[in-house]
Amino acid sequence: MTAQTRSQAASGGSRPLAGIRVIDLGNYIAGPGTAMILGELGADVIKVESLTGDIARHVGAFGAAMVNSYNRDKRSIALDLRKPRAIEIAKKLIAGSDVVVQNMRPGLVDELGIGPAAMRALHPRLIYLSVSGFGLNGPSRGRPGLDIAAQAESGLMSVTGEPDRPPQKVGVPIIDAATTHVGAEAVLAALFKRERTGEGETIETSLLEVAIHLQAASWNQYAATGNEPQRQGSGQAANAPAAELIPTSDGWIVLSAYTQEHWARLCKTLGRDELIADERFSTGPARVANKPAMRVELEKVLSPKSSAECVALLSENGIVVAAVQSYSQARKSADVEASGIFMQATGSGAEILGLPYRMSAGRQPSGLVPTIGQHSREILSEFGFDDKEADALVRDGIVGG
Numbered sequence: 001m002t003a004q005t006r007s008q009a010a011s012g013g014s015r016p017l018a019g020i021r022v023i024d025l026g027n028y029i030a031g032p033g034t035a036m037i038l039g040e041l042g043a044d045v046i047k048v049e050s051l052t053g054d055i056a057r058h059v060g061a062f063g064a065a066m067v068n069s070y071n072r073d074k075r076s077i078a079l080d081l082r083k084p085r086a087i088e089i090a091k092k093l094i095a096g097s098d099v100v101v102q103n104m105r106p107g108l109v110d111e112l113g114i115g116p117a118a119m120r121a122l123h124p125r126l127i128y129l130s131v132s133g134f135g136l137n138g139p140s141r142g143r144p145g146l147d148i149a150a151q152a153e154s155g156l157m158s159v160t161g162e163p164d165r166p167p168q169k170v171g172v173p174i175i176d177a178a179t180t181h182v183g184a185e186a187v188l189a190a191l192f193k194r195e196r197t198g199e200g201e202t203i204e205t206s207l208l209e210v211a212i213h214l215q216a217a218s219w220n221q222y223a224a225t226g227n228e229p230q231r232q233g234s235g236q237a238a239n240a241p242a243a244e245l246i247p248t249s250d251g252w253i254v255l256s257a258y259t260q261e262h263w264a265r266l267c268k269t270l271g272r273d274e275l276i277a278d279e280r281f282s283t284g285p286a287r288v289a290n291k292p293a294m295r296v297e298l299e300k301v302l303s304p305k306s307s308a309e310c311v312a313l314l315s316e317n318g319i320v321v322a323a324v325q326s327y328s329q330a331r332k333s334a335d336v337e338a339s340g341i342f343m344q345a346t347g348s349g350a351e352i353l354g355l356p357y358r359m360s361a362g363r364q365p366s367g368l369v370p371t372i373g374q375h376s377r378e379i380l381s382e383f384g385f386d387d388k389e390a391d392a393l394v395r396d397g398i399v400g401g
Helices: 003-011 030-040 060-070 084-095 108-112 116-122 147-153 174-197 207-213 216-225 260-269 284-289 291-302 307-316 327-332 334-339 376-382 387-395
Strands: 021-025 044-049 075-079 099-102 127-132 201-206 244-247 252-256 320-323 342-344 351-353
Touching (some): 021 030, 030 060, 030 099, 060 351, 075 376, 084 116, 108 116, 116 127, 116 201, 127 174, 174 201, 174 207, 201 207, 244 291, 252 307, 260 307
Parallel strands (some): 021 044, 099 127, 127 201
Antiparallel strands (some): 244 252, 252 320, 342 351
């Protein structure tokens, strides 16, 4: 079965990338997640793993969660890329594909002879995406780089946390996750370019670049003023009330009402009209300068109420507000449920997360995560290897499965 017929069989030909084949040479999140997004858009994704599999398969419970979250709806072939014969097979797979996504150790694909320069010289229509920790051009190009390193060196940790406490990381691997979408966006742009010009593309991105880009407004402000952004905890440095964390009788809410119009509306909603003209709070800069006193006044009215009461009251009056929810609370949210982002994986009762957007056909359910080398023989057959050759490759430890 060709990539096109397989994709169309799986999706009814309705997904935008039906007929596109992707080679996933990735580990952990950024590379595999990029490839999975392309797969959920209809591409036939072949995950090329070592004989022991994606490194994430061996780092405990969260590693298993990474594998399950970023490797759905793929086929797995296990190759020992330390062996020349396995490299030959990898080159054959790439030759029959449209896109390569890799986040191996920087330089490794070039050492193996399957890097972008070598492969695109042979296959000019190929789109080749490389994801690294710190980029491939600077002095740190050879350093290993995971999400936490990008958070640290991009400035993100320096602005996260309470002002009187040490810097903190974001509570989830947000840079890895964002990179999956950046990578997919770049590949989609390159596919569109290829449709118009017939030319492939070499694409590079890094966790560091993504981490900086996610802070675009803060970096722009720093460039304009030269003032280092500081940790604020809740709230914002230049506006108030903005992202203010307010305790309630049963939890916390956050609210923003920093324009003059919204501040006046908030005061009226709370029955505190006198705060509008209070010189401590009458302008944005005054509210920033007197933020602790402002929070005290807000808490006097809001803290005795439940989070649900606060959200209802403020929302009805056009004030931005939200309850701080745990995972279990968020999962039960009517809004989350209505979004349809949680789905059942095809072929099992496992709950999975779909893409964070819908097209006219709706979200398409994904398949299961493959085991290491689960589809090795199937893929070898598609690429012209007969059963005897496949048996020999497995016997010689070149292919797993």
